[in-house]
Amino acid sequence: MLFRITFPAALLLGFLVSSFLPHLALSKTRHYTFNIVTSNVTRLCKTKSIVSVNGKLPGPRIVAREGDQVLVKVVNNVTNNITLHWHGIRQLRSGWADGPAYVTQCPIQTGQSYTYNFTITGQRGTLFWHAHISWLRATLYGPIIILPRRNESYPFKKPYKEVPIIFGEWWNADPEAVINQALQTGAGPNVSDAYTINGFPGILYNCSANDTYRLKVKPGKTYMLRIINAALNDELFFSIANHSLTIVEADAVYVKPFETDVLFITPGQTTNVLLKTKPYYPNATFIMAARPYSTGQGTFDNSTAAGLLEYEHPSQISVNKTNAAVMPTLPTIMATGFVTNFTKKFRGLNNSKFTANVPQTVDRRFYFTVGLGSSPCPKNTTCQGPNGTKFAASVNNISFALPATALLQAYYFKKSNGIYSTDFPANPPNPFNYTGTPPNNTFVSTGTHLVVLPFNTSVELVLQDTSILGAENHPLHLHGYNFFVVGEGFGNYDPNNDPAKFNLVDPVERNTIGVPTGGWVAIRFLADNPGVWFMHCHFDVHTSWGLRMAWIVLDGPLASQKLPPPPSDLPQC
Ligand SMILES: *[C@@H]1O[C@H](CO)[C@@H](O)[C@H](O)[C@H]1NC(C)=O
Ligand SMILES: *[C@@H]1O[C@H](CO)[C@@H](O)[C@H](O)[C@H]1NC(C)=O
Ligand SMILES: *[C@@H]1O[C@H](CO)[C@@H](O)[C@H](O)[C@H]1NC(C)=O
Ligand SMILES: *[C@@H]1O[C@H](CO)[C@@H](O)[C@H](O)[C@H]1NC(C)=O
Ligand SMILES: *[C@@H]1O[C@H](CO)[C@@H](O)[C@H](O)[C@H]1NC(C)=O
Ligand SMILES: *[C@@H]1O[C@H](CO)[C@@H](O)[C@H](O)[C@H]1NC(C)=O
Ligand SMILES: *[C@@H]1O[C@H](CO)[C@@H](O)[C@H](O)[C@H]1NC(C)=O
Ligand SMILES: *[C@@H]1O[C@H](CO)[C@@H](O)[C@H](O)[C@H]1NC(C)=O
Numbered sequence: 001m002l003f004r005i006t007f008p009a010a011l012l013l014g015f016l017v018s019s020f021l022p023h024l025a026l027s028k029t030r031h032y033t034f035n036i037v038t039s040n041v042t043r044l045c046k047t048k049s050i051v052s053v054n055g056k057l058p059g060p061r062i063v064a065r066e067g068d069q070v071l072v073k074v075v076n077n078v079t080n081n082i083t084l085h086w087h088g089i090r091q092l093r094s095g096w097a098d099g100p101a102y103v104t105q106c107p108i109q110t111g112q113s114y115t116y117n118f119t120i121t122g123q124r125g126t127l128f129w130h131a132h133i134s135w136l137r138a139t140l141y142g143p144i145i146i147l148p149r150r151n152e153s154y155p156f157k158k159p160y161k162e163v164p165i166i167f168g169e170w171w172n173a174d175p176e177a178v179i180n181q182a183l184q185t186g187a188g189p190n191v192s193d194a195y196t197i198n199g200f201p202g203i204l205y206n207c208s209a210n211d212t213y214r215l216k217v218k219p220g221k222t223y224m225l226r227i228i229n230a231a232l233n234d235e236l237f238f239s240i241a242n243h244s245l246t247i248v249e250a251d252a253v254y255v256k257p258f259e260t261d262v263l264f265i266t267p268g269q270t271t272n273v274l275l276k277t278k279p280y281y282p283n284a285t286f287i288m289a290a291r292p293y294s295t296g297q298g299t300f301d302n303s304t305a306a307g308l309l310e311y312e313h314p315s316q317i318s319v320n321k322t323n324a325a326v327m328p329t330l331p332t333i334m335a336t337g338f339v340t341n342f343t344k345k346f347r348g349l350n351n352s353k354f355t356a357n358v359p360q361t362v363d364r365r366f367y368f369t370v371g372l373g374s375s376p377c378p379k380n381t382t383c384q385g386p387n388g389t390k391f392a393a394s395v396n397n398i399s400f401a402l403p404a405t406a407l408l409q410a411y412y413f414k415k416s417n418g419i420y421s422t423d424f425p426a427n428p429p430n431p432f433n434y435t436g437t438p439p440n441n442t443f444v445s446t447g448t449h450l451v452v453l454p455f456n457t458s459v460e461l462v463l464q465d466t467s468i469l470g471a472e473n474h475p476l477h478l479h480g481y482n483f484f485v486v487g488e489g490f491g492n493y494d495p496n497n498d499p500a501k502f503n504l505v506d507p508v509e510r511n512t513i514g515v516p517t518g519g520w521v522a523i524r525f526l527a528d529n530p531g532v533w534f535m536h537c538h539f540d541v542h543t544s545w546g547l548r549m550a551w552i553v554l555d556g557p558l559a560s561q562k563l564p565p566p567p568s569d570l571p572q573c
């Protein structure tokens with residue numbers, strides 16, 4: 001009798017308690033099903049079969065609030081192997097859901113499915129998801145929109161509307177064929193045929209006038225653009241004619257707001273900006289345009305994506321709207337001065353609510369060179385890379401080889417033997433003038449070497465560009481973490497004098513940073529998330545050439561500091 005009364009009473013009590021705990025009561029589980037299918041799309045007057053999620057390009061949006069659990073069931077109905085990555089999501093103790101192929105998981109093979117399971121913790125803003133195997137992200141990408149918790153607001157006035165603006169890169173050919181051919185011949189891959197805004201190249205390309213993204217706006221309102229650079233190989237400038245933008249967030253972390261006419265964004269970066277529309281109906285349409293920044297020696301797609309900002313004209317207002325479309329002014333292709341100034345404007349909000357928890361002390365220091373090099377041409381073949389070799393790229397002169405099984409599984413089940421070693425060098429193995437005359441031997445070495453970090457290690461990492469095959473800006477992305485960008489400069493990093501200039505107060509916190517062309521950037525992070533975490537250039541061509549490595553972060557002593565076992569549906573190799 002007593003038991004029968006107490007049992008439902010306990011349930012009711014549990015329910016009441018959870019209703020009063022905001023974290024439990026206000027967070028939700030968001031379910032998505034992503035069917036990977038082939039679909040036909042037409043761009044630049046060519047119809048082509050692409051790999052897509054649910055037949056959409058860009059793919060569907062994930063919308064969640066901070067604190068929500070996200071479950072995405074990915075069903076592979078194409079002949080390619082697939083993995084998806086939730087770019088910038090911290091994946092606290094959920095490394096099995098991170099997604100880079102052969103790093104945290106084996107691919108989802110044809111006919112298989114896998115449910116990515118993660119909770120969004122301590123992040124709000126814009127991120128994106130994309131395929132993380134070969135170059136499939138050319139067509140497999142979409143926004144992740146993280147709203148503040150239900151009972152919280154933005155640290156700025158709530159915008160009238162929010163609009164994702166996602167840049168992509170389009171090949172008339174099959175992107176998989178493009179990269180496979182390049183890896184075979186050793187040459188640079190064929191450049192893309194267009195950049196896209198929300199999937200459309202826009203009016204500046206031949207045969208594309210109808211494939212133009214149009215943003216219809218009302219006068220006198222504030223719109224929040226959630227800008228994402230999902231292009232494969234190009235950093236982009238973006239501007240809207242006659243309008244300025246206020247930057248409020250970067251990589252799902254609020255920043256001190258600042259105004260700019262032009263935005264610079266690397267692949268892998270995301271940023272929220274406020275766009276105030278004019279208080280009246282202008283008689284023109286405004287072009288929003290994106291085109292590349294490039295200082296490298298190789299060829300690149302030097303074209304411009306365009307969308308239209310159109311003021312909606314309610315029928316009662318009579319305006320003789322001309323077709324005049326005003327083009328924005330963008331920096332020149334090699335505008336390193338602009339990029340440097342723009343990048344330095346980012347500062348963490350660092351107020352009482354959103355503090356910048358910059359590691360003030362450092363346990364381990366690392367100095368990694370990043371850049372291009374070459375590898376020898378196999379016997380009896382001809383290669384089309386530099387001087388008859390093959391293009392390669394490296395970190396500390398190691399071109400990282402992906403294993404045939406997933407590193408995280410090998411680590412977790414203690415089967416690393418023959419798969420990876422833990423001797424990744426903390427410093428360049430052969431010091432030289434990284435931004436001066438290259439050494440005689442520019443061949444990279446190849447291997448699967450990792451760094452092991454004890455739980456809670458405070459890390460300082462200086463990334464140094466090399467000019468071996470031309471200096472260029474490399475957007476380095478770290479999985480599983482945000483880092484603080486404490487310093488940057490040109491030439492070679494000077495460990496004696498540069499640290500004195502570091503910003504340890506309000507540096508920007510992000511997951512992707514451009515290593516300045518012919519320069520260096522210093523970042524700090526606290527290794528508090530156990531797992532195996534990929535770090536790589538977010539130019540897919542450089543990643544394919546080996547500009548990638550991985551960190552193992554060990555479990556901490558507490559149960560809440562350990563990586564749980566893999567989910568039962570984790571794909572096997
Ligand atoms: C795509 O086009 C091809 C060739 O026209 C056609 O055979 C195929 O059925 C189409 N696929 C879809 C998903 O519509
Ligand atoms: C895709 O799904 C359809 C229907 O379930 C099935 O007939 C087809 O074989 C699948 N194709 C692939 C490549 O998995
Ligand atoms: C998702 O992961 C959490 C944490 O590991 C686990 O408790 C939960 O059961 C998982 N949910 C599903 C549907 O797999
Ligand atoms: C654009 O669309 C219009 C109206 O549907 C059509 O008449 C025109 O031929 C299209 N132009 C192109 C380049 O496809
Ligand atoms: C808009 O109208 C004003 C005044 O009528 C005119 O001076 C201006 O040139 C027009 N702008 C465009 C882009 O047509
Ligand atoms: C890129 O194109 C612009 C014109 O759109 C041209 O002025 C510029 O010289 C080109 N730059 C390169 C490096 O090809
Ligand atoms: C609207 O502008 C066009 C182009 O300037 C002009 O030809 C036309 O007469 C104008 N119409 C009206 C109703 O003012
Ligand atoms: C960058 O900033 C410096 C210092 O404020 C200024 O002198 C320079 O003109 C700026 N360069 C560009 C391209 O904006």
Ligand SMILES: *[C@@H]1O[C@H](CO)[C@@H](O)[C@H](O)[C@H]1NC(C)=O
Pocket residue numbers: 379380
């Ligand atoms: C390479 O070419 C040489 C001479 O033509 C030949 O003897 C050798 O067997 C070839 N090696 C391979 C691996 O094909």
Ligand SMILES: *[C@@H]1O[C@H](CO)[C@@H](O)[C@H](O)[C@H]1NC(C)=O
Pocket residue numbers: 386387442469
């Ligand atoms: C290619 O060879 C030429 C002539 O031998 C040399 O000047 C040049 O530096 C070499 N380039 C590279 C990238 O090794």
Ligand SMILES: *[C@@H]1O[C@H](CO)[C@@H](O)[C@H](O)[C@H]1NC(C)=O
Pocket residue numbers: 433434435436437
């Ligand atoms: C490295 O090379 C650059 C460019 O040639 C030169 O300006 C610089 O002085 C060199 N640095 C050292 C330490 O030799």
Ligand SMILES: *[C@@H]1O[C@H](CO)[C@@H](O)[C@H](O)[C@H]1NC(C)=O
Pocket residue numbers: 079080081106107109404572573
């Ligand atoms: C897919 O991945 C599996 C496991 O790594 C591999 O054995 C297979 O060759 C891959 N298939 C394709 C089409 O790449």
Ligand SMILES: [Cu+2]
Pocket residue numbers: 473474475537538539542543547
């Ligand atoms: Cu790179």
